[in-house]
Amino acid sequence: MNVRLVDIAHARSGDKGDTANVGVIALRPEWYPVIARELTVERVTRHFAGMITGGVVRYELPNLGALNFLLHGALDGGGTLSLKTDAQGKVFSTAMLRMVLDLPASEVASLSLPASGS
Amino acid sequence: MKSVVRVASGQGFWGDWLAAPRRQVEGGPVDYLMLDYLAEVTMSILQKQKERDPTMGYARDFVGAIDSVLEAVTQRGVRVIANAGGVNPRACGDAILALADQRGVRGKLKLGVVTGDDLLPRLDQLIGEGHALANMDTGEPLSTVRDRVLSANAYIGSVPIVDALGFGANIVITGRSTDTALTMAPLRYEFGWKADDWDRLAAGIIAGHIIECGAQCSGGNCLHEWQTVPDLANVGYPIVEAKADGSFEIVKHPNTGGRISVPSVTEQLVYEMGDPHAYITPDVVADFTSIRLEASGQDRVRISGIRGAPATDKLKVSIAYRAGFKAVGTLVYSWPDAMAKATLADQVLRDRFKLLGMSFDTILTEYVGVNATHGPLSGDGRDANEVQLRIGVRSGDKTMVERFTRELAPLVLNGPPSVTGFAGGRPKVEEIVAYWPALIDKTVVMPEVEILE
Numbered sequence: 001m002n003v004r005l006v007d008i009a010h011a012r013s014g015d016k017g018d019t020a021n022v023g024v025i026a027l028r029p030e031w032y033p034v035i036a037r038e039l040t041v042e043r044v045t046r047h048f049a050g051m052i053t054g055g056v057v058r059y060e061l062p063n064l065g066a067l068n069f070l071l072h073g074a075l076d077g078g079g080t081l082s083l084k085t086d087a088q089g090k091v092f093s094t095a096m097l098r099m100v101l102d103l104p105a106s107e108v109a110s111l112s113l114p115a116s117g118s
Numbered sequence: 119m120k121s122v123v124r125v126a127s128g129q130g131f132w133g134d135w136l137a138a139p140r141r142q143v144e145g146g147p148v149d150y151l152m153l154d155y156l157a158e159v160t161m162s163i164l165q166k167q168k169e170r171d172p173t174m175g176y177a178r179d180f181v182g183a184i185d186s187v188l189e190a191v192t193q194r195g196v197r198v199i200a201n202a203g204g205v206n207p208r209a210c211g212d213a214i215l216a217l218a219d220q221r222g223v224r225g226k227l228k229l230g231v232v233t234g235d236d237l238l239p240r241l242d243q244l245i246g247e248g249h250a251l252a253n254m255d256t257g258e259p260l261s262t263v264r265d266r267v268l269s270a271n272a273y274i275g276s277v278p279i280v281d282a283l284g285f286g287a288n289i290v291i292t293g294r295s296t297d298t299a300l301t302m303a304p305l306r307y308e309f310g311w312k313a314d315d316w317d318r319l320a321a322g323i324i325a326g327h328i329i330e331c332g333a334q335c336s337g338g339n340c341l342h343e344w345q346t347v348p349d350l351a352n353v354g355y356p357i358v359e360a361k362a363d364g365s366f367e368i369v370k371h372p373n374t375g376g377r378i379s380v381p382s383v384t385e386q387l388v389y390e391m392g393d394p395h396a397y398i399t400p401d402v403v404a405d406f407t408s409i410r411l412e413a414s415g416q417d418r419v420r421i422s423g424i425r426g427a428p429a430t431d432k433l434k435v436s437i438a439y440r441a442g443f444k445a446v447g448t449l450v451y452s453w454p455d456a457m458a459k460a461t462l463a464d465q466v467l468r469d470r471f472k473l474l475g476m477s478f479d480t481i482l483t484e485y486v487g488v489n490a491t492h493g494p495l496s497g498d499g500r501d502a503n504e505v506q507l508r509i510g511v512r513s514g515d516k517t518m519v520e521r522f523t524r525e526l527a528p529l530v531l532n533g534p535p536s537v538t539g540f541a542g543g544r545p546k547v548e549e550i551v552a553y554w555p556a557l558i559d560k561t562v563v564m565p566e567v568e569i570l571e
Contacts, residue, residue: 010342010381014390017255017555023388025342025381050494059394061407064384068391076482079553080159083446083482083510085490093341095492 003101007114009035011093018078020089022096025066030111032065038101044069047099069096119362120149123308125301125325126357129153130332132160132177138332138355139183143190145371148357150304153183153200154297154330161294162438162551164204165269175206181213184289185221191288192226199279199300203291205269207231210291211570227571230282232292234565237270237435237558244562251435251556260556266440268551272433272558275400278565279303285569294436296399298326301358309362320404320426321364323397328368328386329356335368335386337376342385349375365422367414378417400560403427432557441552442479443519446510447526448486450539456505457498459534460485463507466533470525476518478511506539512550519547
């Protein structure tokens, strides 16, 4: 079943030079294992294809129910060099939350995950 | 020793809410007011101002901020810590003394001015001694851009601020201190935390990280349940209530808007985060994976369990250098087929650049309302009511960028139809001052404290 990441997590993003960081936080503690399993480096790299020129690094913060991703080469040089509207990576957070996860119906039921219906 | 020390955040960047400092000292009890003015690019802007006028080069807003809290500082013992000094902390101190004269409170202020972070006068000597100041992202040595360097400042830690407080300063002004040291230093001073008390120092740093962006942890820019964040107009800026054991609570004054919750604080914790196991500062390496958060009351979050590790032997250096020119312009296209018209306008512009022999290092086109911030994740925008074409160029050749700024307006009459939104005139050519992060041995940077009264 499809579950939209925006319905099970919130996020904040920022910059360091040409790198955007995106922290993704599970809305409920019991949903953290789902995002930790689904949001792999490969999946996030695929999601941001065409938006970043460098690699993706992932860190886990189980204590905060959160993952932190570094997206290298995300900001057209970053800071003052960048020509982008979002030169400081402020809304890479919501770009991440556009992801849709395909989860087993049994898990959706047992964890009361909000399925998107589509 | 106080059992609880309250550090209030009154400014998260240069340009933050002018009302916040006064609201923080008048809304309830606080011991310290922490004002963070400096971002990566701010130092270079200030350096340009100092070149034009040697009495400038600091955050001018700070003078107004101090004026707005003068009664609390002179009558009630609230102490202020700010990195408002920029590239000229001494001039910032002089401006505050001039204000004190004007208000008749000169005898009640004691300023601690922290210097020693400015490496610009010593840059060639340092490079000569073998400090490459290589770019942390690209590895290139600084010599490749040396002739274009505008400013070079080491990020310094809590020690000189603690010293200034020890000398009795009631306003501490620093240059390029780390944002987090501005909060950690008063806790270290009040509780007497030792230089190798890694866990407590790390706790102070994380407290600083949570409040360094002002209201961004207390309901501002908060995605979590943003629809129900109450009364943002009257938002309460955050306050750290710390105890000697390194545990602390994040709170705000009563009768203010906004929200302090585990999710609001968590969003700020992950902001601008790198490796959460190793948040490196001049004083300590903090471990964000050790943080424990719990709601401990209405708009009150308790933080505990924080672990730290010994500091490294390096300091980060923030270097700014001239890196060419850029300009960005916009035009708005309306329904029907707004996106198709905007796309055609972009193509017309690019064809004209070729026709006129214009070239750039970079040309970037975004369609605001369609894909400007989410790129290929955005969908096609075919049914948009209006689309803003936003096109920017970058080049080392200023004349090329200037010519670009003349190419946009003609499209209003000689390009695709249904165009508007050009009232702002020609785009402005900006000189790019780029950021060069580097490391340097701690031993070559010696911060000093000067007392002005």
